[in-house]
Amino acid sequence: MPNHLTVTRDEWLQARTALLAKEKAFTKMRDELSAERQALPWVKVEKEYIFDGPSGKMSLADLFNGRSQLFIKHFMMGPGQAQQCVGCSLEVDHLKGILVHLQNHDVSYVAVARAPIQEINNVRRRMGWEFPWVSSYNNDFNYDFNVSFHPQELATGKVYYNYRLADIGMTDLSGDSIFYRDDDGTIYHTYSTFNRGGEQFLGVYGFLDVMPKGRNETGPNHSLGDWVRPHNMYGKGGVVEASGRYHPVAEDCGCSSQSKETV
Structure with missing residues (x-):
């Protein structure tokens, strides 16, 4: 500089x-x-999905909450996962100021994770998050939308993620999917994006990209994992592995050597 x-x-x-x-x-x-x-053309969603919500069972139609458009954040959190995904956490942190604006512009926002609802609720309370967040633990939603993978799939070394076959090595990944519900109640899948495609929902980058140092992601991951932490863990040490998961104590990391996609 x-x-x-x-x-x-x-x-x-x-x-x-x-x-x-x-x-x-x-x-x-x-x-x-x-x-x-x-x-883009749409795909009719004909399969029924029942999610576990904070107050009980919810269908995919219920997630629209009376609106015609639904934004789903595929939150990277599988059953029993103790480490928090920093990228997903940063993305949903943006909701606090804009959720009311989305809702009043005919858009419902819901995060979905494969972890059981009680584990989701524990993270929600710890982070102080108030956006809707449900569990797909008891349905195939994550698998059908290519953000979770069965062990037998991973064993082949190739799973379908981000519109291509790749060696992922992880059972759960992140993404964003959009749905539309018409007046007759028919639901359509209209759009999904993964990896760096989700940067469009990270408003913080708009600020960093005009700063003299830019994103300044010069650490081992060359991504937001070099600097982002769960908002309640800044200044408390810890490490983020290549998968994007935060570990409070570096020596307990067991970090993966998984490579990061950059495009």
């Missing part, structure tokens, strides 16, 4: 104006991409 180029105000304005042209082109391209995303 100390050797960064320094110029006059007029020279800075010239460089900034040149960059502005690229920013405007990027904004236009983003609008075009959003339109293409919304124009």
Whole structure:
């Protein structure tokens, strides 16, 4: 940083104006991409899914809570998982300020994890989270939407995740899926994204990307795992393994050598 180029105000304005042209082109391209995303064909969801919620059983239709659009966060948390996924935690932390706005714009937001509901409730209380969060422990939802994998699948060395076959080595991963429910009650799956596709829901990156140091992810993971911690664990040590899971005490980590996808 100390050797960064320094110029006059007029020279800075010239460089900034040149960059502005690229920013405007990027904004236009983003609008075009959003339109293409919304124009994707849909898939009718004909299978019935019953989730375990804080107050009892809930169908997929119940998760819409009277709205026509549903955003589901596939939270990376399997049964008995003691370590918290820092990426999923950072993503849902963004909900505190915007959930009411989503709900009043015909969008319901629900996190889904394969962990049993009691384990989910324990994490929710510890983190102070108030968004809806249900368990798919007793249904096939996670498996059908390619964020959880059976042991026999993992044993083959290739599972279908992020629209390709890959050697994942983990039973549960993260992602985001979108659903629409029409006036007749028919539910459609309209969109899903995984890995870095979820960065569009991490508003903190919008701030970091304009800062002099940028994302500054220069640690061993070259990702948010280099700096993000559960919001109640900053300054308390610990380590994040390559899988994105936080361990309070480094010597208890048993960290995986799993490689990280960067694109």
